[in-house]
Amino acid sequence: MSLIFDNYLLLAIAAPLALALAIALGLPKRWSVRLSYIAFAIPLLIALHCWWRFADAGQRDGYAFLATYHTGLGGLGIGLKLGLNGISLPLFVLAGVVGFAAGLYAIQSQAERLKIYLMLLLIMQGGLMGVFASVDIFFFYFFHELALIPTFIMVGVWGGRDRNYAAMKLTIYLTAGAMISLLGLIALYVKSGAHTFDFVALRAYLAAHPLAETVQGNIAGLLLLGLGILVSLWPMHTWAPLGYGAAPSSAAMLHAGVLKKFGLYGLVQIALPLLPAGLVHWSHPLAWFAVIGNVLIVGLITMAQRDLKQMIGYSSVMHMGYAFLGIAAGGIIGPGGVVLLMVAHGLSVALLFLLATAVHHRTHTFAMDEMGGLAQKAPVLAAFFVAATFASIGLPGFANFWGELAIFVALWKFSPVITALAVAGVVISAIYGLRAAARVFFGPSTAHFDGVAARHPPVDLRWSEKIPALVLLAVLFFIGFWPKSVTVPLDAALAPVPLVAAK
């Protein structure tokens, strides 16, 4: 047993990857599908267990479940070091939960070439677990890229409308963003003089030998630009709605829900403690870009959308604006709110993408003008959708509320004007969210929908759709009602930030 517990996090990463390899080597379809249930469940169970046991688990250097593996690059200060702290724990859980939901949904979907589709999803899942479990900055980047490549392929092969254009655009934007982030990380590695990618060693070294402020500013600028592209910071966001509009639902769930958080996570986990002065240097431009660009401009664009999936894509770009605001605000509450919002948004946007696809199965369209009255035919689907919309708007009772609240509190100290503008954004998101729910589910049904309904009488949410949706919604509610389960370890992990900054 101790062999399993000692390599707990590695198991969560390796289980999906191992099955992906087995499928690539020619595992028969029946077995691929059956084993996929297990391969998606293992990361979820490990993540939940880590969450449950986190307080009791012994911590070393601020990390629990620490394990190190050598890959032959020890001379360069690169080694696979896995561990969880209060910042990575919620995201690790998020990756496990959303991955499980997306995996279940994919297994039940009637996708063409299901084996390859599952293989790509499994690679993505393994990469995602790795991103948030890595203590080594190199592997943090490495696993992100590992998870990114399947996204491109899934959009290109299984995508909907405009899939070729969307896949190409996604690839070029995200590769450019990743390359710039990589340069930022290399700059950190070289300029720090610590000759290690190990975050713990790097943090200790930089606490003793802080970087000059201009150097911090330059590196933080590179990271903000690179990671900003990956998180769809305005005006580099155009890949996101297009890509999500075209992506198959499970890929969109995993990318928008989890993988996109990589950039924000990198800023909170790595840039904030290592480059505090650098982030302060950029905080005002960043805040203005986020509030005017992401929150207001993209918010208004979202209101104008007629396509359900595109609307969800745009709304996720908009919510990333709040996360950037939290990072700009700094302190403990700001980044803490960002982590909460990341988890909450990840769950709610994954739920929305899942439900949007469920709606599409029943109406055969994503155009909201052609829907209406679906609530009578599918009341459970409608209830789920309304709940997800409420969560996404940030109503109390859902996890999103706490995230946004914390960000606004921190932001008030930073700049009241920006706070006022950001709060105005909440109204925008309430308008488009509720209007979408109303258009799709209530009101008179359109001629198009009547036609479709006559040919394929719509059924309510099936169990294959209900279970993933329920899993996502349950965690949203759980964190919404008991945010302490996330915030206690989170505060502990964020606390050293001002100490380093003060030096």
Added chain:
Amino acid sequence: MNLEAVKLAAANNSWGALFPELMLACIALALLVFEVVLPRKQHRYIPDLAIIGVAFTLLGLFLNFDSASLDSETFNGLLHHDHAGQVMRVFFLLSALLVCVLARVSLAKRAVPRVEFSHLVLVITAAMMLLAQSSHFVMLFVTLETVTIGFYILVSYFRTSAASLEAGLKYLVMGALSSGLLLFGIVLLYGAAGNPALPMHSANAMHYRDLAAFLAANPHNFVASVGIVLVLAGVAFKIGAFPFQIWIPDVYQGAPTPVTAFLAVASKAAGFAVLLVLARDVFASYAWLVIPVLTLMAGATILFGNIAALTQHNVKRLIGLSGVSHAGFLLLGVVAAASGAAMATGAVYFYLFAYLIASFAVFGVMTHLAGADDSDQELEHYAGLAKDNPFLAAVLAVGLGSLAGIPPLAGFMGKLFVFIAAFQAGARWLLALAAAGVAISIYYYFGWLKAAFFESLAPSPDGPARPERTPVGFAAGLALSVLALGSILLGFYQGPLGQWLTLK
């Protein structure tokens, strides 16, 4: 060299240090003997003997890797054996092995002599192995010419194909020009270093160590600087760096695909092995000249290669121009090495190995898709490959992904090491350019994969028919699987190879 030096060289001969090269030469000659002795029916087995011979040479080299002659000079200073030389020996032997495997597939499609092909490949390989270990300009020039003359024949090996002959002629003219430049540079350096009026002048100025001592004592000699630039230009031809890259697309397109692979990987690597030694050690005191020249070359090469590759439809031209961009990335590593970055040398070697593994995977797929006209390999021919032959499509995806530098494949690690080294050397702008180059390169690599995976295009009835795809045989299939898995494994776990290459 005067008579005295020749006598000394003869006294200093330690043929045992050259056993891999000698073995290759013996096998190469034995192949010709077999062709005369064996009955005609058995001739088809002779190329396989070459493969087995190279494999055994490789095995012998591994067993003898830390041989006693390491870090010593033999043949009166013509050769210097060191760790890097051993690494490059392995590199060239691996290339030769893979070229012979590809040739089995490719040459079978045409009526051409096959024994001589293996013979030439082995002779060129032996010359390249010596080239990488030379420590004397005479050795450098003689081995380089052996390599180049061998390639003149190989490039135009398909004698009945106009494209192949044209490529051979272009390579001949360009190769002769570059040899001329190199020789002129060597002569200028020899003349400058032999001038008795200058400090540290030497009668043995062709030797790297004496030349380096002379250059260190005269750090701003005009004749020597011209000589250095000309030598760099001569080497730049071999690696296809800007502004000497113009021959690449035509020659790569016309040459038989295995020869293209050999040119793209081994010939380029040989150039880089020489360039590393020259830029880092021999010309170290002329860093004020070497670094700016190489920096300009690297930047322009990255830009040219990537931008020119964007519009290509012929995959051989495409891979040729993408190879130009790889030469640019490698030059970035050489710049870092010349500026004294600690890990740059290892980074360049790692990059070369990653490039070898990925390139041969892609070339292997190309040989299977080529028709009777080897120069006509269009992107459209790849349509529907994923459906018809998932194995080749998967190998292609891994190979191209590694070339594009996508994690977790080996190519990414190579790029990462080179980038870190370049950052340590402070080559910021070059690094920004390289990052932009990587982002651009995604477009054409992705376009190629898109043709193979996403387009299930039916061949149009009026257009020329798509060439018939060759079924994958056992040896080629094994080689391709090993290459694809190698790219993946080396990305995840560098293990001994990582230590072997990066820490020395």
